[in-house]
Amino acid sequence: MERYEPQAIEKKWQQRWKNEELFKVTEDPCRSKFYYLDMFPYPSGELHMGHMRNYIIGDVLSRYMRMKGFNVLHPMGYDAFGLPAENAAIQYGYHPRDWVEQCICRMRSQFDMLGISYDWSREIRTCAPDYYRWNQWLFLKMYERGLAYRQPAPVNWCPNCETTLADEEVVDGRCWRCGTLVIKKWLEQWFLRTTAYAERLLQDLDQLVHWPERVRIMQRNWIGKSHGVEFTFAVDGMDETIPVFTTRIDTVYGVTFVALAPENPLVPKLIARSPRRRELEEGVTRLLQESPEERTSEEAQKRGVFLDVFAIHPLTGERVPIWSADYVLMEYGTGAIMAVPAHDQRDLEFARQYNLPVRVVIIPPGGSLDPESMTQAYVEPGIMVNAGPFTGMDSPSAAEAIADLMEQKAIGRRKVQYRLRDWLISRQRYWGTPIPVIYCDRCGIVPVPDDQLPVLLPAHIRITGKGGAPLSQVPEFVNTTCYSCGGTAKRETDTMSTFVDSSWYFLRFCDPQNAEDIFDPEKVNYWMPVDQYVGGIEHAVGHLMYSRFITKFLYDLGLIGFQEPFVRLFTQGMIYHESYWCPRCRVYRRPRDVVRKTEDGKTVVTCPVCQSPVAITLDKMSKSKLNVVTPEEICAGYGADTGRLFILFIGPPEQDAEWTSSGVEGPFRFLTRLWRLVLSNKDRFVSDWRERLPSLKILLSGPERDLRRRLHQTVKAVTEDINDFHFNTAVASLMEFLNSFQDFIEESDRKEERSRVVYSEAVDTLIRLLHPFAPHIADELFSWHGGQGSLICQPWPEADMDALEAEMQTIVVQVNGKVRARITVPVGYDEEKLKERALQEPNVRAHLGGKTVVRTIIVPNKLINFVVN
RNA sequence: GGGCGGGUGGCGGAACCUGGUAGACGCGCUGGACUUAGGAUCCAGUGGUGAUGAGCCGUGCGGGUUCAAAUCCCGCCCCGCCCACCA
Numbered sequence: 001m002e003r004y005e006p007q008a009i010e011k012k013w014q015q016r017w018k019n020e021e022l023f024k025v026t027e028d029p030c031r032s033k034f035y036y037l038d039m040f041p042y043p044s045g046e047l048h049m050g051h052m053r054n055y056i057i058g059d060v061l062s063r064y065m066r067m068k069g070f071n072v073l074h075p076m077g078y079d080a081f082g083l084p085a086e087n088a089a090i091q092y093g094y095h096p097r098d099w100v101e102q103c104i105c106r107m108r109s110q111f112d113m114l115g116i117s118y119d120w121s122r123e124i125r126t127c128a129p130d131y132y133r134w135n136q137w138l139f140l141k142m143y144e145r146g147l148a149y150r151q152p153a154p155v156n157w158c159p160n161c162e163t164t165l166a167d168e169e170v171v172d173g174r175c176w177r178c179g180t181l182v183i184k185k186w187l188e189q190w191f192l193r194t195t196a197y198a199e200r201l202l203q204d205l206d207q208l209v210h211w212p213e214r215v216r217i218m219q220r221n222w223i224g225k226s227h228g229v230e231f232t233f234a235v236d237g238m239d240e241t242i243p244v245f246t247t248r249i250d251t252v253y254g255v256t257f258v259a260l261a262p263e264n265p266l267v268p269k270l271i272a273r274s275p276r277r278r279e280l281e282e283g284v285t286r287l288l289q290e291s292p293e294e295r296t297s298e299e300a301q302k303r304g305v306f307l308d309v310f311a312i313h314p315l316t317g318e319r320v321p322i323w324s325a326d327y328v329l330m331e332y333g334t335g336a337i338m339a340v341p342a343h344d345q346r347d348l349e350f351a352r353q354y355n356l357p358v359r360v361v362i363i364p365p366g367g368s369l370d371p372e373s374m375t376q377a378y379v380e381p382g383i384m385v386n387a388g389p390f391t392g393m394d395s396p397s398a399a400e401a402i403a404d405l406m407e408q409k410a411i412g413r414r415k416v417q418y419r420l421r422d423w424l425i426s427r428q429r430y431w432g433t434p435i436p437v438i439y440c441d442r443c444g445i446v447p448v449p450d451d452q453l454p455v456l457l458p459a460h461i462r463i464t465g466k467g468g469a470p471l472s473q474v475p476e477f478v479n480t481t482c483y484s485c486g487g488t489a490k491r492e493t494d495t496m497s498t499f500v501d502s503s504w505y506f507l508r509f510c511d512p513q514n515a516e517d518i519f520d521p522e523k524v525n526y527w528m529p530v531d532q533y534v535g536g537i538e539h540a541v542g543h544l545m546y547s548r549f550i551t552k553f554l555y556d557l558g559l560i561g562f563q564e565p566f567v568r569l570f571t572q573g574m575i576y577h578e579s580y581w582c583p584r585c586r587v588y589r590r591p592r593d594v595v596r597k598t599e600d601g602k603t604v605v606t607c608p609v610c611q612s613p614v615a616i617t618l619d620k621m622s623k624s625k626l627n628v629v630t631p632e633e634i635c636a637g638y639g640a641d642t643g644r645l646f647i648l649f650i651g652p653p654e655q656d657a658e659w660t661s662s663g664v665e666g667p668f669r670f671l672t673r674l675w676r677l678v679l680s681n682k683d684r685f686v687s688d689w690r691e692r693l694p695s696l697k698i699l700l701s702g703p704e705r706d707l708r709r710r711l712h713q714t715v716k717a718v719t720e721d722i723n724d725f726h727f728n729t730a731v732a733s734l735m736e737f738l739n740s741f742q743d744f745i746e747e748s749d750r751k752e753e754r755s756r757v758v759y760s761e762a763v764d765t766l767i768r769l770l771h772p773f774a775p776h777i778a779d780e781l782f783s784w785h786g787g788q789g790s791l792i793c794q795p796w797p798e799a800d801m802d803a804l805e806a807e808m809q810t811i812v813v814q815v816n817g818k819v820r821a822r823i824t825v826p827v828g829y830d831e832e833k834l835k836e837r838a839l840q841e842p843n844v845r846a847h848l849g850g851k852t853v854v855r856t857i858i859v860p861n862k863l864i865n866f867v868v869n
Numbered sequence: 870g871g872g873c874g875g876g877u878g879g880c881g882g883a884a885c886c887u888g889g890u891a892g893a894c895g896c897g898c899u900g901g902a903c904u905u906a907g908g909a910u911c912c913a914g915u916g917g918u919g920a921u922g923a924g925c926c927g928u929g930c931g932g933g934u935u936c937a938a939a940u941c942c943c944g945c946c947c948c949g950c951c952c953a954c955c956a
């Protein structure tokens with residue numbers, strides 16, 4: 001084999017790894033375990049190099065940890081339920097199961113062609129009954145403990161997907177999948193009580209010291225804990241009370257109105273007796289019909305309706321008007337607020353809009369506020385004014401005193417409020433886990449008994465995506481008998497959000513084929529927690545929060561011995577690529593289809609159909625923009641190893657990066673040069689170099705000594721870089737070493753003994769270092785020198801400290817901090833002598849210009865600086 | 870409005886943690902060699918300004934600390950992302 005033809009060797013090695021079941025692992029108490037996990041993909045199409053960044057990073061780390069001697073669990077599966085598959089199936093007329101099967105097939109071959117070292121014996125598909133039955137089991141366990149419940153509530157509804165969505169699935173008021181504006185619907189739905197775990201989910205964030213700070217901050221904000229007081233307003237002349245929550249009880253004397261969310265069930269009751277009832281109802285309906293943008297944008301003008309009733313201020317007895325206002329949210333707190341325009345910006349804006357009074361009760365120390373003219377609410381602490389017995393106090397103390405008073409008088413009580421809401425898991429779609437309950441006319445909600453699990457998804461069904469829950473249209477599924485009384489009953493026809501599936505799959509990987517239980521706790525406790533988890537930032541509050549929640553629940557069941565699933569988390573950046581939009585044809589063009597011409601030294605890119613210039617933009621790789629680069633293309637053109645190296649070399653893995661077709665050339669040339677170097681020096685290699693090196697290494701000088709120093713610097717650098725996730729600089733170090741290695745080949749004598757031993761050490765070490773990054777070529781080159789099997793089973797090299805020490809050192813000579821010369825002296829050179837030599841440098845003398853040296857600073861082995869005035 | 874990143878050659882990025890040779894590595898570009906040919910390979914060069922050498926300038930802007938600042942501190946500008954009527 002003369003030329004480097006990756007396609008020829010890569011298939012061969014992939015086959016060997018597979019035959020030898022190299023990546024298959026089992027529990028081994030004698031070895032330290034390392035559980036590396038990639039976020040598993042949706043099988044909704046094919047994978048592109050942007051997705052592959054995640055898996056390649058994981059493969060480097062897994063292979064590296066294997067070589068370091070760890071028992072590495074590196075599994076992969078498919079998050080196979082869900083809307084993408086269902087929608088694609090509808091679109092192309094497939095059954096989702098078949099569609100998913102096709103995608104999985106394709107994706108599997110893509111993982112394989114890049115040489116990713118998964119233990120495929122542990123593969124999971126969430127759409128398989130032996131997986132989703134445990135979703136149902138988990139649900140029932142939660143139901144038993146009151147953590148799963150069904151309740152009518154205003155929920156997010158995507159009119160396009162015709163299903164409800166969790167709060168975490170609504171992005172900027174739109175459906176995360178299709179971008180349709182989400183509306184609120186009042187529906188009876190299944191929830192999991194995440195709020196019961198709010199405090200623990202918050203507290204335990206402090207343990208996650210190896211998580212990116214921003215993910216922890218996002219979760220903290222999402223949980224949104226705040227301390228305040230909940231108290232009630234009586235309604236004047238009615239037997240109703242309005243509870244409100246506030247974090248600013250110190251401003252309570254400034255209340256000039258009370259406001260209710262338009263959805264608040266109290267609203268109809270309050271207006272029932274008004275003579276203007278009709279008119280008020282219409283007003284409230286208008287508020288309810290506002291679009292999410294009108295409702296939630298801060299710029300939007302606030303709107304409201306006076307409900308024609310008054311509330312009694314519990315401390316002052318004063319009558320204040322009750323309004324319904326669009327800026328009050330039903331989902332947070334009590335769905336009603338005390339409004340203090342002087343000290344809350346939103347209330348102020350509303351008050352100005354409707355000419356409501358503004359009453360100042362806190363003033364800045366030494367300052368004053370004019371309630372008539374103020375346009376900014378005063379929200380800082382200050383001195384209490386017009387606040388009854390609390391006048392004159394500082395506002396933080398007053399807050400405590402007022403809370404005490406309210407608790408004493410039983411008007412209100414201190415309360416901790418969370419922004420986090422319960423997790424809505426019902427979906428009105430087909431392709432998901434059936435929720436395992438039935439509805440009996442006599443017994444009500446009856447959970448499906450454990451021994452009746454799984455509730456199977458009916459296979460034969462026509463899915464249209466329209467007309468409500470698809471399962472409700474399958475009579476043989478819906479109609480059943482009650483497990484309790486034997487009477488007629490109907491099955492729940494909603495399915496679970498796929499986020500349920502993915503909130504515990506990492507546990508199932510530890511024991512994927514268990515037919516008796518969700519998992520064997522012993523196996524889970526061996527492998528878990530996941531030591532390193534890698535995936536996209538988009539899961540910061542959804543999946544990562546749900547997984548923490550389910551883990552804590554299983555801990556409480558006594559099934560597992562840990563409370564946090566993921567010790568280390570790394571979020572990788574997206575891969576961008578040029579996309580070409582033809583404004584005339586109004587379509588995207590594939591990069592390989594556009595016509596590139598050079599005119600006057602400038603490249604002009606035109607549409608292949610209409611010849612007009614195309615608009616070039618940088619976008620995330622995506623099917624719709626036709627700008628994906630597939631593993632197939634890369635493997636066919638350059639080979640998997642080049643593709644892997646390039647995606648790692650492209651930039652820091654946590655940052656977004658741009659795929660450039662010319663950039664791939666670099667890693668390819670690197671591998672080609674390595675190939676040629678090893679090939680043309682095969683005869684230099686001595687297989688017993690390990691035995692011969694110890695007695696020889698102390699005698700080395702010149703090129704041999706330099707090469708060893710560079711080699712072991714590289715070992716050190718690459719090792720540290722992998723540990724720190726600096727894969728880009730790790731690859732750069734390998735390239736740098738190859739450059740030095742080539743110089744060495746030219747300088748050294750190929751027949752000489754020492755040179756051959758040093759060569760052998762270098763080439764052997766280099767390909768070991770290369771293995772996690774480019775495993776195929778590394779294993780191939782290893783075999784050329786008589787290496788047996790794959791390098792993944794070989795030890796990772798260790799840096800030889802002796803080799804790192806240099807004999808000579810370049811010292812920088814500065815005058816007043818500016819570099820004026822560089823001199824080379826032996827390491828540890830006498831400081832006085834160094835000074836003397838430095839002063840003799842012509843350029844240094846020129847800059848000293850006869851002035852007196854007032855100070856000399858020497859940084860050992862680095863620098864000497866003369867300070868003159 | 871709040872939070873988090875980031876600003877370094879023609880480009881992607883090193884060096885920032887721990888102040889001490891700015892521009893590693895790669896792409897691109899320029900010149901050369903070998904060639905029927907080169908989009909292969911090899912050699913040389915490549916921050917700006919100097920004919921060359923020396924020098925001078927140079928890490929978004931303005932200050933500061935220091936013998937010495939891309940790096941630390943203060944103030945500002947710009948870009949990106951995320952969150953946001955959460956009472």
